Amino acid sequence: MTTETVARIPLVDYLVLEDPPHLVAHECTSCGARFFDRRNACASCFGTEFRSAELPTEGELVSFTIVSFAAPGVPVPFVAGVIDLDGTTVRGNIVNTEPDTEHVTLGMKVRLTTFSIGSDDNGVEAVAFGFEPAS
Amino acid sequence: MNDDIFILGITMTKFGKHPDKDAVDLGAEAAMNALADGGVTMADMGVLAAGNLMNAAAGFGQQLQKQIGQTGIPVFNVVNACATGATALRTAIMAVKAGECDMGLAVGVENLAGAGLLAGGFGKPDGHTWEPSGRYGAVAPVDGRIGTDTMPGTFAQVGMEYLHEHAYSGEAFEMFAKISEKNHSHSTLNPLAAYNKLMTLEEIMGDIMIAYPNTRPMCSANCDGGAAAVVVSAEKLKTLSLEQQRRAVKVSASVLTSDPYTEGCQVLPDVNTLTRSAATQAYEEAGVGPDDLDLVELHDCFATAELVHYDNLKLCEEGGAVEFFESGATWRDGDMPVNVSGGLQSKGHPISATGIANIWEVCHHLRGEAGDRQIEGATVGLAHVIGLGSACGVHILEKAA
Ligand SMILES: [Zn+2]
Numbered sequence: 001m002t003t004e005t006v007a008r009i010p011l012v013d014y015l016v017l018e019d020p021p022h023l024v025a026h027e028c029t030s031c032g033a034r035f036f037d038r039r040n041a042c043a044s045c046f047g048t049e050f051r052s053a054e055l056p057t058e059g060e061l062v063s064f065t066i067v068s069f070a071a072p073g074v075p076v077p078f079v080a081g082v083i084d085l086d087g088t089t090v091r092g093n094i095v096n097t098e099p100d101t102e103h104v105t106l107g108m109k110v111r112l113t114t115f116s117i118g119s120d121d122n123g124v125e126a127v128a129f130g131f132e133p134a135s
Numbered sequence: 136m137n138d139d140i141f142i143l144g145i146t147m148t149k150f151g152k153h154p155d156k157d158a159v160d161l162g163a164e165a166a167m168n169a170l171a172d173g174g175v176t177m178a179d180m181g182v183l184a185a186g187n188l189m190n191a192a193a194g195f196g197q198q199l200q201k202q203i204g205q206t207g208i209p210v211f212n213v214v215n216a217c218a219t220g221a222t223a224l225r226t227a228i229m230a231v232k233a234g235e236c237d238m239g240l241a242v243g244v245e246n247l248a249g250a251g252l253l254a255g256g257f258g259k260p261d262g263h264t265w266e267p268s269g270r271y272g273a274v275a276p277v278d279g280r281i282g283t284d285t286m287p288g289t290f291a292q293v294g295m296e297y298l299h300e301h302a303y304s305g306e307a308f309e310m311f312a313k314i315s316e317k318n319h320s321h322s323t324l325n326p327l328a329a330y331n332k333l334m335t336l337e338e339i340m341g342d343i344m345i346a347y348p349n350t351r352p353m354c355s356a357n358c359d360g361g362a363a364a365v366v367v368s369a370e371k372l373k374t375l376s377l378e379q380q381r382r383a384v385k386v387s388a389s390v391l392t393s394d395p396y397t398e399g400c401q402v403l404p405d406v407n408t409l410t411r412s413a414a415t416q417a418y419e420e421a422g423v424g425p426d427d428l429d430l431v432e433l434h435d436c437f438a439t440a441e442l443v444h445y446d447n448l449k450l451c452e453e454g455g456a457v458e459f460f461e462s463g464a465t466w467r468d469g470d471m472p473v474n475v476s477g478g479l480q481s482k483g484h485p486i487s488a489t490g491i492a493n494i495w496e497v498c499h500h501l502r503g504e505a506g507d508r509q510i511e512g513a514t515v516g517l518a519h520v521i522g523l524g525s526a527c528g529v530h531i532l533e534k535a536a
Contacts, residue, residue: 010274011275012273062296063299065291065348066344070278074278075279081292091403120263
């Protein structure tokens with residue numbers, strides 16, 4: 001008997017897929033500012049030392065838009081949102097709910113969720129994240 | 136010595152479709168009209184600052200000189216997103232203020248009629264093997280997968296974030312649509328606007344949704360257009376004719392800011408902090424306050440953006456933008472007329488021209504030359520632009536004594 005493991009890769013390097021899936025940030029060791037992309041120096045205090053910081057997976061939707069018109073190839077409609085994860089602001093799509101203002105509201109509680117966006121020629125599965133209603 | 140700076144001549148072309156004119160043609164039209172408006176020629180100019188975002192690498196300023204006069208003066212080709220025009224003007228003002236010359240020309244022009252979304256998109260198709268690339272190590276394009284990169288969506292979130300911060304509980308869509316209703320109504324008096332058709336609230340709300348809560352007429356219109364301004368030192372102005380002195384408009388403040396670090400700015404551009412900072416500096420520099428303003432042209436690239444800038448420019452109490460708008464203050468017959476030109480939603484937004492065209496609008500009123508849409512007795516006005524990235528220009532203008 002063999003256990004088949006599917007190789008997986010996160011859509012972006014600040015998404016960690018294991019135990020349970022969560023986001024990480026580069027945190028400035030002098031001022032605590034957090035960045036999702038690599039930085040040469042801290043935009044806030046110019047410090048150059050960073051450590052990894054795990055972000056909570058639950059937060060509050062502080063802004064959103066329902067995009068109905070996007071560039072070719074981008075499926076619409078979708079909800080783009082800004083989420084406050086206990087003091088760290090992140091962006092992500094609001095998923096697993098209808099993309100309308102009945103179901104998506106300012107201040108709603110959301111939690112991180114992940115989903116496959118397909119496999120490549122080597123069978124590696126790319127995994128993206130979004131936020132779903134947490135109520 | 137008086138180191139004040141004045142606008143001596145200024146014009147904008149008709150905004151809209153100019154299929155027979157390229158950027159250089161539109162720039163030449165704007166520049167030659169601004170020179171004529173100021174009663175001067177290229178021989179008087181000591182510096183040229185020029186912006187054309189879509190052909191940023193082309194040396195637009197030098198191309199323009201070849202059509203209107205090559206005099207060997209320094210040219211600064213500037214780029215600052217939607218604040219490019221204001222940046223060109225700011226550059227010419229700095230040169231004159233520094234004493235490098237006593238007159239300068241600033242030009243901004245764009246050909247955008249028919250252009251679609253100006254940002255966002257998957258860019259390239261998903262690859263056959265996932266390969267991390269870029270500063271986020273993304274294995275596939277993220278626009279639409281991790282939020283949106285489109286301008287209508289970005290600014291929709293800017294407006295919605297304001298409503299959340301200030302615990303708004305009304306009908307967001309209708310409230311924002313009413314801002315657009317105001318600007319489209321104002322545009323009916325502006326013959327140079329790309330669109331000057333009255334639109335009812337029902338028409339605005341019933342139009343194509345682009346990014347909730349912004350429907351198509353709530354978005355700035357891509358179009359062609361140019362604008363140009365001649366600036367002059369106070370000392371030089373004194374040597375010019377009485378008519379030139381009478382029509383000159385004083386630049387009481389010229390401020391350009393970029394976005395300082397704020398938590399969250401990497402996720403949703405913070406268009407608030409740099410605007411508030413530019414406004415604060417401008418009021419200080421000009422020695423006037425928001426209550427002194429007779430009209431404001433602000434960067435309503437989307438209806439959702441106009442709301443937050445009422446607050447950022449301190450036209451209302453902090454947190455009070457909705458109430459301020461709903462009071463009717465920003466309609467042309469209100470206490471603080473905003474975007475009497477029709478704003479970017481109807482006048483149009485040929486990117487690099489915008490930051491000079493809004494100054495032209497204010498000057499037009501201060502000179503008492505705005506015809507049917509004249510704000511009677513206007514003596515002080517403010518013009519604001521913001522380019523994502525970000526750059527913010529605020530100019531305060533005063534009628535010459
Ligand atoms: Zn730091």
